[in-house]
Amino acid sequence: MILFFGPPGSGKSVQGELLVKRNNWTWLSTGQMFRDSADPEVLNRLKSGELIDDELTNKVLNQALHEVHTDGHVVLDGYPRNPAQAAWLEAQLPKHGREIHCIVVFETPKDELVRRLAGRGRTEDTPEVIAKRLDIYTHNTKPVLDFYKQRGVQVVEVNGLGSVDVVHERIQQTVEQCLPA
Numbered sequence: 084m085i086l087f088f089g090p091p092g093s094g095k096s097v098q099g100e101l102l103v104k105r106n107n108w109t110w111l112s113t114g115q116m117f118r119d120s121a122d123p124e125v126l127n128r129l130k131s132g133e134l135i136d137d138e139l140t141n142k143v144l145n146q147a148l149h150e151v152h153t154d155g156h157v158v159l160d161g162y163p164r165n166p167a168q169a170a171w172l173e174a175q176l177p178k179h180g181r182e183i184h185c186i187v188v189f190e191t192p193k194d195e196l197v198r199r200l201a202g203r204g205r206t207e208d209t210p211e212v213i214a215k216r217l218d219i220y221t222h223n224t225k226p227v228l229d230f231y232k233q234r235g236v237q238v239v240e241v242n243g244l245g246s247v248d249v250v251h252e253r254i255q256q257t258v259e260q261c262l263p264a
Contacts, residue, residue, distance in 0.1 A: 084181045087160040089189030090220040092196040093243045099160045101251050111147050112160040132212035148179045165223050169230045185261030191243035
């Protein structure tokens with residue numbers, strides 16, 4: 084399993100979809116799962132920029148992992164978002180026959196993130212919500228990287244600037260180096 088980390092607007096979803104298509108892998112995005120939800124509470128939280136609580140997120144992800152019927156790699160985008168979720172994932176992966184091979188961290192300057200988010204046209208991408216989501220990422224999600232580094236998981240930073248194709252090639256090369264032969 085490959086985890087994609089980065090703030091909102093860093094390109095995780097676009098790059099995740101490209102990577103799995105190129106390599107015939109599986110892409111799981113908690114954000115996409117929630118955006119596809121019919122649950123009004125989930126949709127209201129998305130509009131406000133709030134994170135979905137751990138219990139619901141873990142339940143949705145556990146079901147998605149259960150539904151992966153391939154031995155191929157899984158790219159997980161947008162999860163875990165805090166150390167408690169990271170601990171939960173660590174405990175659950177063996178049940179699904181998975182392990183984390185590497186974490187790809189998208190490094191993208193804040194002004195570029197704001198530009199990208201403002202331009203994608205989602206109802207939740209107001210200036211206030213964008214600022215809130217970037218702040219949540221900085222304070223809640225970045226500590227997860229320390230959790231994994233302490234456990235010896237390879238964490239690799241990738242420059243998120245450039246055309247989609249240029250960034251994709253960087254990620255493909257990075258992931259090829261992370262995966263077992």
